Amino acid sequence: MKACPSCQRIFIDSQPDCPLDRSPLQPSSASTPPGVGRELGNYRLISHLGDGGMGSIYIAAHGSLKRYVAIKVMKPELATRRELVGRFFEEARTVNSLKHPNIVESIDLVEDVIDGVYIVLELLRGPDLKARLSSGPIHIDSVLHIGAQIADALAAVHQRGIVHRDLKPENLILISRGGRDDFVKLIDFGVAQVADEGSSGQPFGTAAYMAPEQAAGRRVDGRADIYALGVLLFEMATGRHPFPSGNDHEYIMRHADETPPKASSFSITVPKALDELIARCLAKKPEERFESAAAVAVAIRAIDPHKRASGGRAKWVVGAFVLAAAAGAGVYFVPQYLDAQAAAPKPKAAPVVAEAAKPAELTPAPAPAAAEEAAPEEAPAPGATTVEIEINSQPTGANVYRAGETIALGKTPFKATLLQSNKKAQLRFELAGYESHPIDVKVDESHEITVKLAKLAPVAVDQSVHPTSPPPPPPPSVPEKPKKAQREGTLDPFAPGR
Numbered sequence: 001m002k003a004c005p006s007c008q009r010i011f012i013d014s015q016p017d018c019p020l021d022r023s024p025l026q027p028s029s030a031s032t033p034p035g036v037g038r039e040l041g042n043y044r045l046i047s048h049l050g051d052g053g054m055g056s057i058y059i060a061a062h063g064s065l066k067r068y069v070a071i072k073v074m075k076p077e078l079a080t081r082r083e084l085v086g087r088f089f090e091e092a093r094t095v096n097s098l099k100h101p102n103i104v105e106s107i108d109l110v111e112d113v114i115d116g117v118y119i120v121l122e123l124l125r126g127p128d129l130k131a132r133l134s135s136g137p138i139h140i141d142s143v144l145h146i147g148a149q150i151a152d153a154l155a156a157v158h159q160r161g162i163v164h165r166d167l168k169p170e171n172l173i174l175i176s177r178g179g180r181d182d183f184v185k186l187i188d189f190g191v192a193q194v195a196d197e198g199s200s201g202q203p204f205g206t207a208a209y210m211a212p213e214q215a216a217g218r219r220v221d222g223r224a225d226i227y228a229l230g231v232l233l234f235e236m237a238t239g240r241h242p243f244p245s246g247n248d249h250e251y252i253m254r255h256a257d258e259t260p261p262k263a264s265s266f267s268i269t270v271p272k273a274l275d276e277l278i279a280r281c282l283a284k285k286p287e288e289r290f291e292s293a294a295a296v297a298v299a300i301r302a303i304d305p306h307k308r309a310s311g312g313r314a315k316w317v318v319g320a321f322v323l324a325a326a327a328g329a330g331v332y333f334v335p336q337y338l339d340a341q342a343a344a345p346k347p348k349a350a351p352v353v354a355e356a357a358k359p360a361e362l363t364p365a366p367a368p369a370a371a372e373e374a375a376p377e378e379a380p381a382p383g384a385t386t387v388e389i390e391i392n393s394q395p396t397g398a399n400v401y402r403a404g405e406t407i408a409l410g411k412t413p414f415k416a417t418l419l420q421s422n423k424k425a426q427l428r429f430e431l432a433g434y435e436s437h438p439i440d441v442k443v444d445e446s447h448e449i450t451v452k453l454a455k456l457a458p459v460a461v462d463q464s465v466h467p468t469s470p471p472p473p474p475p476p477s478v479p480e481k482p483k484k485a486q487r488e489g490t491l492d493p494f495a496p497g498r
Contacts, residue, residue: 130169151297230281
């Protein structure tokens with residue numbers, strides 16, 4: 001066997017380097033982990049990542065493509081139970097259908113009489129949040145960035161009627177993307193609760209992150225995941241758990257009975273706004289928490305990380321108020337996949353049709369104002385005020401982007417839930433074979449827009465070269481291929497401690 005000097009994982013002898021960090025492997029006297037070296041279809045299991053209640057997970061290599069993946073293998077004794085196999089696959093199909101950038105992607109589902117039942121997943125290259133927390137508190141900018149991504153992922157999952165029920169640092173992988181090393185991937189839906197599942201009376205999850213109602217074994221909704229997110233935000237901001245305990249029973253009792261301390265009492269860098277947001281997430285009663293993960297994402301993105309709790313009143317936004325420090329952007333977008341509970345949309349106004357011949361003029365964004373000058377004196381915390389915009393194009397299938405961004409809001413036709421504002425949103429429609437079309441969109445009320453796209457002009461042909469030959473036809477329009485999510489980071493859905 002061989003071992004990686006960086007991550008200490010054990011690999012088969014024929015593996016030259018670690019697929020996770022590219023470190024050259026060194027000879028090791030360690031014994032072969034169970035299952036390592038086995039072949040499943042076109043894949044060979046080259047390293048063991050972990051075990052869980054339903055099975056084990058491995059790093060695997062495709063025999064001919066030289067591609068690395070993670071494979072989650074169901075325990076043989078469970079693979080004979082049809083209801084468990086059905087759930088094993090159904091959850092993977094449901095979550096994968098979201099195609100959400102912050103959720104691990106399933107590549108293949110296999111049930112074989114010889115190989116058994118397994119799921120092929122993208123292999124993520126990066127540490128989990130637990131490893132990041134081992135170095136102490138995380139910078140507040142990164143806390144907010146990570147927290148908002150987790151809330152986005154939860155909102156997408158909740159919209160499909162799924163509650164994760166095991167949100168914890170080990171199930172959050174941090175990979176590098178866009179020049180940052182804190183891009184989030186949510187993994188492990190092994191104990192997720194689906195919409196039509198009744199209460200078993202048994203608690204599922206990890207005691208250190210369980211909401212009081214979850215620990216009581218009751219059926220839960222997305223607000224249980226919001227509670228766990230509150231614990232994570234506290235940990236990231238302070239480097240400690242809000243209820244440090246010595247065992248599961250103590251965790252459960254403290255979650256149920258004790259008022260959480262303020263994060264700012266352990267770190268002077270914590271904004272008052274984050275203090276209040278965490279306290280709301282950690283409310284003992286579900287109805288006192290945020291109504292949806294979408295609302296949490298909006299609230300996190302509205303926090304000014306420079307407004308410390310110890311430096312006077314922190315001016316922040318939850319819902320209808322927008323920080324003056326971010327006034328240059330003017331509009332906060334809530335991605336189309338967010339929970340519809342964020343707010344009830346206003347009645348639709350008459351559809352607006354934008355002709356391609358007269359593209360809307362884009363006005364430059366004003367310079368950001370100083371937060372101290374224009375931020376509201378009080379920070380009310382009602383639910384987010386949003387509007388719903390139906391976005392269409394003729395023809396359909398256009399990718400729609402915010403000005404200056406490269407990740408699409410969606411592909412027409414779709415609905416976008418946006419924070420209400422008197423500022424206009426700047427959008428750009430892109431479709432292969434058609435001219436790029438910018439447009440300003442009002443977001444002061446719910447309405448519908450339709451953009452007519454103009455075809456690209458055919459390339460002119462010089463007839464003087466071959467005057468008797470007809471010009472070649474214009475190249476056919478080729479549909480734009482969807483952009484695949486980058487696959488990287490360490491994946492360990494079966495972290496210890498279940």
